[in-house]
Each structure stands twice: as structure tokens, then as C-alpha cells.
Amino acid sequence: MDPSTPADPKALARLFRPRSVVLVGASDRSSWSRTAYDNIAAVGFDGKVHLVSRHGGTVHGQAAATSCRAIGEPVDAALLLLPAQALTEALQDVAAAGIRSAVVLTSGFAELGAEGARLQDELAATAMSLGITVLGPNCMGFMNFAAKTALWAGALRAPIFAGKVSIASQSGAIASMIVHLCYQQGVGVGYLISTGNEACLDVGRVIDFLVDDPGTQVIALFSESIRDPISFRHAAERAFAAGKPVVVLKVGRSETTARVAQSHTGALVGDDRIFEAACRQLGIIRVDSIEELVLTADLMSKLGKLRGSGVGLVSFSGGICEIAADCAAAEEISLPAFAEPTVAALHEVLPSYGTPSNPLDITGAVITDTSLFEKTLAIVGKDPALSLLACVFEVPASVPDKQPIYIKLVESIGRGIASAKIPAIMISHTMKPVTDVSRELIAAANLPYVASGVDLGMRAIARAIAWNQKRSRPCIGVAMQPANASTVTSIPASEAEALRHLAAFGVPIVPTVLARTEQEALDAARAFVSSVAMKIASADIAHKSDIGGVVLDVAGEEATLDAYRRIHAAVRQARPDAAVSGIAISPMRRSSLELFVGVKRDPQWGYALAVGLGGVWIEALQDTSLRLLPLDRHEVLEMLGELRAATLLKGYRGMPAVDIELLADVITRIGDAALALGDHLETLEVNPLLARGDKVEALDALVVGKRRSG
């Protein structure tokens, strides 16, 4: 499928919400066939199930047709359980029967290399020419727990409860693990979609479909590689705009580790760093484990909109309060002090030895007076400084555990949470299964319960807060590239041209005079009050200082003349062939922070901008922050905050604090200037960008086009 083509919503609806299905290649000898057939019944499908077997007869105890055409009635979706060589004919049969949607399980395509990739392209072309929307190949299919339909050939080891978290996974095995963990932790699931090799339907188009599904509140994703970044970006932007969080576990971080040792720009735009940048920018929540994927999605599906960042925490254990406070500090979660009326009201209900502070230890007194949970939650849930209330306690998971005291406590928490004026949840002490026993208690107490444990729970809360904060920003500053592809048609050939190009976009640049004679040099040096920097100006010379083409800190007439002559002599000596246009003279600047801003084309994702402090920060520590272009000022401010050296921007050793808003504005303009060069650009670097107090200025710039223009 052409990457820019969105999938047809009607075709996707027929595929993922079929009212009738057919298993093509059904066979009693195939465990895939048996499993897929059983799963259809297991999820409670009440539509028509057809079977097609080349020889007809009875399969799985049901009459099988010899072809799709032979079924003789309309069918919404087909599951193809066939070897690769039989697929083309099968798809023709499927199309002839008027079926427009198919799931292809068959493996042996692009995952096996070049020859497999060719076969896969053929498959995709066949499907497209026949007008069939194909999920797969090399996938497990899908399950739709809300509509109770499934074309899923993997094991279904437990009854999954319908709910608001929908899952997409490129790996079928991981999809099984995710959904099984959802069952174990009491997470309700909408869709489970295994995308496999994504010959036609990539994960972006699946996300896009889920954004429009009214039952889906959160999208959880396992990904190995983003095959179509444009589709993915588009879907992620729609999800963000629709207020549906996308939580992703993407493998491939370790490749970065290897690549870090590579060249400078290589390290800046390594694949995983670009994906990480895209996540930050698109409001995608990236997690590190399957547990975190499932429980972050669960928590976000159970929270309403958060209007601020303050969290109130309530537990009956001082130890849990301490653990939670440490987690909060590690995740930079704010636990604000309670307001005066909250403290006063808590004093009324807590025992004398209790302390009404946040996190709140209501003490073991709750064992003798279970209403203490309800009372304290109701009080804390009204505190004006808070936007989220979390109560830590757990729901029994077994019959011996279901003691009367626990039931009372859980009910008390349910009432307390219900009376809170802000979004409120209950988190288990440690990660704990949700069983039928738990489900009954949860339902009775109407509890928004996340069985993640405090550690994963606090991490999920941090993510939820950050996501809500980002959503409250005026604009997310992402648009499809290229933005202004045709603004400029040629690449600046020299440093001076590069700086002029930046200046045209409002980037302050250091004033520079081109001196073509000794007299012009003297005039220029005199005009700048400070001492000056003198550099050879030649489009032919890239590394000026290496050949003696740069003299810094020149003061006075004598020194200016001397430097002028020395530079010309050195250049004549080293590069007699170079066309020289003169000597560029600029004022020397007072000690400033030096930043590096680089824009580079990523073959998949388009242009990305990296910013970092110069010198050791970037050379030895790779301390940079990365985003896709175009960027807005908010996003750049976030980037600057991510730098390990960020603290230096606040002032250091007598240097005044940098005007960070101005700096962000200038960096945004550099990004715009880069995009304006459109497809011609390979890299653009501003190095250094000087920053000191309210002065930000580009000192040097280098632009490299895809084809050098000279």
C-alpha cells in the first residue's frame, strides 16, 4: 500500500468487526485451524462461521465448502491458513466471493530476507489489485473482545474481559503475552491486533482505526520497527488530538548502544534516538517492559483528564508512604503539602499520633475503624493543590485472603474515592493478580483499581501527568514534512551564505564584514570596539583553521595588518587553487555558553534537529536532545530541559542565566531555516551558537546539500 494512502475505514470495519467469517484452508490436521476455530467460539461470536477446504467434507465437525465462491452468501472476512504458494489463488477466490478483508497467517516472507521480501511485495500487489485489505502475513490475526469476534490462531489461555485498552503488536507471541498479562492483572481489552509483516496494513493504520473506535480509550503497542513513519506519525497525532494515549514498548534500544560509538552525526540521529524523539514529540508514552505497557495503559484507561500535576497519596502503612515518596522523587512527581483546611480536617479524624501530611499515613488505626479510609480520602480528595488522588491498598485475590476486614476496608476506600472531587485510583502495594474473587469485590466497591504495585504505579502516574500536561499546551508543533519544501532552491555555499540564510529566518548572527583589501580590514577592525576574529572567506575551504585561515582575538592596527597578511600567505601556501573572496572580520564575544544545533536528514523520518552544549558535552558525553522538524518553542524548551548540562543555562561561574525563551525561539528559527532548504538539504550545523544572558548569536554555520553545488 502506498505509504501516503490511508486505509479505507469501511474495509477495516469489515475486517475487525466482521459479522461473518470464513477459515480458508481449514483442516482437522492443522492445530492452527483447530485453535482459530475454537477461539471464534471462545470469544462468543454469534455470527456465521464458514469453513473452506479444498476437498470439502466435514472439518471441525462442520461442513466445509470447497471454495469461498461455493459458500453462496456474503462473508465479511477470511482467515487464510495456507502455504505461501497457495495464497495467490486463494486471494482470487476470496475476491471472487466478494470478500474484501483477509488475515494471512502464513510465514516465510520478508522476515527471511530479500527473496521473502519480493514474495511479500507480490502478495501485497495481488491483494491491492483485487481490492482486498490484508492483515499480515506472518501474523496471528486479531481478537475483538468488545464485539466478540476473532480470527486468531494463537492460544487463548484465559477468558479476556472486554475493556478500554486496545493492543497492537507486530509479534504474535508478544501479543499473546500482553493479553494474558491483561487477564492476570484485570485489565479489560478492546482489540488485540497482531500486525506481523505489515505488507498492507502497518501499525500506523491500525492505530488510526483504533482512534476511531469509540470503545478504545488507550492504545498499547509492541513494535519492532516502524515500517511507515508517515502513517505512524499521522496516527499518533490523531490519537493525541483525540485524547487517546498511545503507550509503546519498542525494542531496539540496544542497537543504539552499539551505534553510539560511531561518528558524531551518526550518534545524533541513530534510529532509536529518532524514535525516542518522535515519541516525546508526539506525546507517545514509551515504556520498558510488558508489565509497564499493560499497567500504564490500564492506569490511563481508568483516569479522567488531569488538570494539574499535584498528587495526593494515602496509605495505612508508613513504610509504603516512604517507598511512594522515593518513587515520586525519582519520577519527579509533585506531592504538594496539604492546604490548611485539609490539615485541620485530617486532625479531626486521624488518631492523635497521626501526622496529616502528604503522603498520608492514616496508621493502623484503620483496622479498628475502617471508615478512616473513607473519611481521609474524602478530605484529601478536596484539597485544591491536588489533581490526582491515589490510595494504596490491595484487593484480596483468594478466598482465604477475603477476610471480612479486607472487604470492609475495600468498601471504605470505594466510598472515599467516589467522594473525591478529582480523578482518584487505588493502587496495590505490590503487583498482584486480579482474580474472580478480586473482580467481585472491585465491582461491589466500584473501585478504579490498578494492580500494578507502588513502583510501576508511580511510574505510570508520572507518565499520565506528563501526557496530560503536554495535552494542555497550546499546540503540539508537529506537522507532516516537508513544510516549506520549495522556499529556497539552492544550498548556501559558504559560511557567510549559510549565516545570511539563517539571518533571513530571524536567527541573530555575529556581525561580519568581508574585507577585500588591507584598508577594508583596518576599517572593519576599527568599527568593532572589541578585538576581532579574522577568517579566510572561501567557498572552497571547509576547515579553515587547519590551514592557518583563522586568527582570533586580534586587537590594534598593527595586529590586524599582520593577521590579514598571515592568513593570505597561509592560504596561498596550503590551497593555491582556492577561490578567495576576502577575509571575514567579526567582533570577538565575551565568554558565553557554546551550543551546537544540528539538523540532519533521517532516511525514514525526515529532518531531525539535535541541540546540545558544545565541547565536552557533545564530544565526550553525547549530551544532546533530538526532535523531528518542524518544532515549536514549547518543544524546544522541553529539549533544553532534557540536557544533562541544562543547569549551566541557569547561570554558572558569574555568567548570567541564559534567556531560555529567546534561546528556544532562535533554535526554532534554525529549524525553520533548515526546512526551508527543502529536499536539497543533507545537514545544517550551527556551531557554536553563543548564549549569554539575553544575547544569543550564531557564530558559525555549515550547510551540506545532497549534491554539492560547486
Add this chain to the structure above:
Amino acid sequence: MDPSTPADPKALARLFRPRSVVLVGASDRSSWSRTAYDNIAAVGFDGKVHLVSRHGGTVHGQAAATSCRAIGEPVDAALLLLPAQALTEALQDVAAAGIRSAVVLTSGFAELGAEGARLQDELAATAMSLGITVLGPNCMGFMNFAAKTALWAGALRAPIFAGKVSIASQSGAIASMIVHLCYQQGVGVGYLISTGNEACLDVGRVIDFLVDDPGTQVIALFSESIRDPISFRHAAERAFAAGKPVVVLKVGRSETTARVAQSHTGALVGDDRIFEAACRQLGIIRVDSIEELVLTADLMSKLGKLRGSGVGLVSFSGGICEIAADCAAAEEISLPAFAEPTVAALHEVLPSYGTPSNPLDITGAVITDTSLFEKTLAIVGKDPALSLLACVFEVPASVPDKQPIYIKLVESIGRGIASAKIPAIMISHTMKPVTDVSRELIAAANLPYVASGVDLGMRAIARAIAWNQKRSRPCIGVAMQPANASTVTSIPASEAEALRHLAAFGVPIVPTVLARTEQEALDAARAFVSSVAMKIASADIAHKSDIGGVVLDVAGEEATLDAYRRIHAAVRQARPDAAVSGIAISPMRRSSLELFVGVKRDPQWGYALAVGLGGVWIEALQDTSLRLLPLDRHEVLEMLGELRAATLLKGYRGMPAVDIELLADVITRIGDAALALGDHLETLEVNPLLARGDKVEALDALVVGKRRSG
């Protein structure tokens, strides 16, 4: 109890392995009493249980004595369920009955402030004078699952299986959560000991006891504060020497966060950083959550000694291999390439589309040929580059989940692991409970199974490897302080004396000549080939450069005389009272890395040494590494490796790599020189310590004594 006194092993044995117990203050009206009484039966105690109630009669359906003396037979341990004011009399009764061990549940002591602390001191004094070893007060007691005894007043919500992990916790509630999680995850427990306020028995003495317990293989600890660091260090060293890992969850990291904003040295020796330093040094494994505490302890209890760091990983899912590889990279776990014979042997058994690399995806083919697990594990388990084999798969936890195929797979893994030549374990895909169904399968297949999930499992593996590596080091370099307390009796009064003191310990210092006349200054400057630094020498002047007492980079006779006169004039002007001994003249050094080495006394833990790179690294980023003194070179090398700026030591911008072994040796000597000043020392700072290639040299030093000697 005097901190330096070890607890009496016999008294501890009577306390924690009693053959007869008494509940003092037993009452049908007390839920504590009821629970404690029931727990004794629940753990399977077969010794004698006595009850004491002031009024005698029948309690919990059993005849109660009116006092311990009235029991009339020997009793090993007493559980006191009494209000605070009744404790003294009860302890006297306990002692009179010949009972030497008691657990005190009563709260209302040091946790309530100064008055409570006074009461607690009285309680401790009473117990000591009566010769009674007391656990508590304000604790939950203990359970000993190996010997089936318990004096535990908390809920016991599930049958705990006896095993090799013993637990100590200062919080009773957290102790309950830990042991409940042990049950849920199939972790066998030896002891569960709640230490409470630790009036007599601190957590160090409890660890010490567990080190000697033959059934305990790993010690898991929850701590709020280390009340007796000497006892704790001593116990941790014994545990390490005995090969019993101590895994600790200690709260209080967030206090550090607040304290970081404080003064320089405050930030260096903040409590939590000192504890973190002690952990690194003592081989204590510090974790961040209850889940990690339990599952790291579990994994370590199931592993033998690891002889190296290479890990081999086997899974039937490519996705899991990718997730595990990312975890490995994040945790710096080495997944070495398989040796040639391993690759060849794997080619024989894997399907044609399988790839014999590490981590190993044996593919879904294992579903049709379950022996693939056994065969591949046996092959990988012989690879010479590996020290640990991990197979990722999970044990069913419910009856519907216990399908024949799963049983076969688990059995195949069991056989494969049994035939491995290196320590091998099985880790679940995600965190998963261990139920009776699981237990049966685990026992049948004899599986070393850790139900942690890949994420926590890989973190635990990283910790296990680091711990084993540290144990293989020649010496761990920790001894009780102070080492050479009486070597030196006075604190160096000036920079020159401080440097001489360092030099006496073999620290290279910059050559310095004290010039008392202009002629001596000229002679000195001439003697150094390079330009020189000139500084006023006066014990009365701490901040020399602030008053014009320092001139740097002086070259030539004229400049030397000028600087000599300027310094004297400036000092006379600013500090006419100061006793001046002359001007110190040293050669200027070529551009070098500047390090900071500081030693500071911590009121609890003794002297600690911090090392960091100077300038922005320490001032803006607090990039330091900390350890307790004394230190050996291995430990210092580890410290240098922890610095974010460590990469600069490998050479940067044409500066040669620093001889890191030499640097570590010099830092070790600075620590020795500091310790030699014994109790007189408050702080010692070497700043800067220059390092460039094979040259390491202290340029400036400052020593502050507890009482200034001049």
C-alpha cells in the same frame, strides 16, 4: 545495647528458634493476642505454648498462668502483649522465670519523639540489666518457617513455604507485604524478622544471626534508617565473606534530593549517598521496589556461584529475545557470541530458518518438537564463553492453563537446564504468580524457576553478576574505622603542611619553594623552567586569591619581582594582622584534568571520601562518587568508573589518557593520609588533583580539624 557489643548467639538462638514460648498478656479480647496464638499453630509449631494473663483463667481455649514464674517449667521465649507501663514489671517476671528472650510489640516509644525515646532507653536498660534479649519494641515479632515457630502478631494471609530467603524489616506492615509477595511468587522463606524500634537488637545483629543460619542463603532487608552503622557494616562484611547476598530496599532517597540543593560538602556526604556508598563497598545489593527485593533475592538463592559475566539466553519468541537484549544493554549484561562448536551444534537442531545467535530464538518450531528446548539448552549450557544460562518461559498457574503442551515444554526445559554445565535458571515472560498448579509442575521438572518476568529478571541477573564479580576480587578493602587513629596527633595548619602530610603518604605533590626574600623568589622562579604560580604562605589566610594573595603564570625576573611585591602589598593592606611566612612558588602545569578529592567525617558512618572532576562537574552537576574509608585501589577504580565524566579520563581533545591505575593509587593514599589524622580530622580536600597521562599531582590541599590547632 552498646553498639560495639555483638549479640549473644545463644540468646538469639533461643529467641528465634524457641522450643517453648509464652504469650504474656494473652486475652480473648485482644486481636493481637488471638492472631499471634493462631499463627503459632499455623506455622506448625510442635513445642509447648504457654499463656500468661494477670487473672489466669481460660484464654483462647487454654488455661493461662497468672505469671511467667507460675508456669513452673522452662520457657525459651516470651511475646509481650502489654501496654508500655506494664512492661518493666513483666520483664522482671520474665527474668525471674528464667526466660532470656522476649519480643515486645508495644508501640509508643522512640517513634513518638524525645519522651518516647527516653522510655525506650529505660526499657533497653531494664532488659540489659535483667539479661533479656529483646526484639522490638514497636515490632510485629518474627516467623521461622524452617523450624516452624513464630511469635508474630500480624496477619498471615497464606501458607508460606520454607526456603532459603530470610527477611528482616524495620516495618511490620512492609514485612507482611514482603512475605505475602514471597508466597505469591513462589519464593521460599527461612526467617521473617520485624525489628521495629531496635532498642536492643538492631538490623545488623539480626543479619549477623542470619549469616550463621545454615538454612539462609540470601538475606532480604527493608530498612528506614541504619541505627547502628558499625553493627551493620560488621554484619554485611560477614555476609559477603560467607557468600550470602544481602539485598536491601532502603527508603530515604528523596531526602537526598532535597539535600542536594545544600552546600558543597553537604551534598557530598548526604545520608543516602553515604548509605549508597556503603552498599557499593560492602557488596550489598540495593533495589528500588518490594518486587525487586523479593525477586532478586529469589534469583540469587537459586543460582550457584557465577565464574564470569557472560549470559546465554534462550526463548521461543523472537520478541522476547529482543526485549531481553534491550534489558541486557540497559543493565550492561554481556550476551557473548556463541563459540563455533555451539553454533555448529545449534545448526543441527534448529529449523532451517532459525539463527544460532545469542540471545537464541529457538522459534515456534518448539511447539511441534518440544525437545527443542532440551536440546538447545544442553548445547548453549556448554558454551565456554558463558557463566549463566537463562531460559525464558513460564509455568502455568491455573488449571485451564495447564495444557499438555505446556507440561511437555516445561519438562523439556527442566531436562535442558539439568544438563547445562553452568548455573541455569528459567525466568517467566512477565511477572506471574506461582500457584499450587505451578508448584506441582516445578517440582516434577525440578525447575529453578524465577517468576519475575524478563524485566526484573534481567535486572536481578545484572546484580547477581556484579555481586559475584566483586566477590572474586582479591580483597574488598573494608575494615573498621579508625584504622591508624594515633599515627598523627596534630592537624596540618597550612597548605604547605597539608601537602607535606600528603607527600609523607606517597601522594605526589607539586614542587614548592618558600621564598622569604626577593632573591629567594628570583632563585626559585629561575629553578623552575616553566612559568610559575606565586601564593602568599600564611596559616592565617584561608582564601588567598580573594585578597590578591595569588599571581599565576609569572615568567621572567621582572615579572617575578613585580608579583612578589604586589602580593606582599596586597596582603599587608587586607590582612595587616596575618603572620606571613613567605611566598610559595611552584611551577605552572600544562593543561591537565583537574580532580577534586574530599574526605569528610559523617557523624554515623565515619570518614567518607568523595572523588569527582573539578569545575562544572562538581559545582553544577554534583558528579562525584563516594565511599567509606579505608579504600583499596579496586574500589577507587570502581569509583572513577561511576563518574559521568569518566570518559574524559580516557583522553580528550589531544590530552593523553590518564594512567588510571596510578590515579587510583594516589587517591587511595589520600584516603590513608586522611585516616592517619585520626579523630582530629573534620575535612581534608585536595583541589585540584591534576592528572595528565602518567602524571598525577596534588596542587593544593586544605585540612580542617575538629578544633583548629592555631
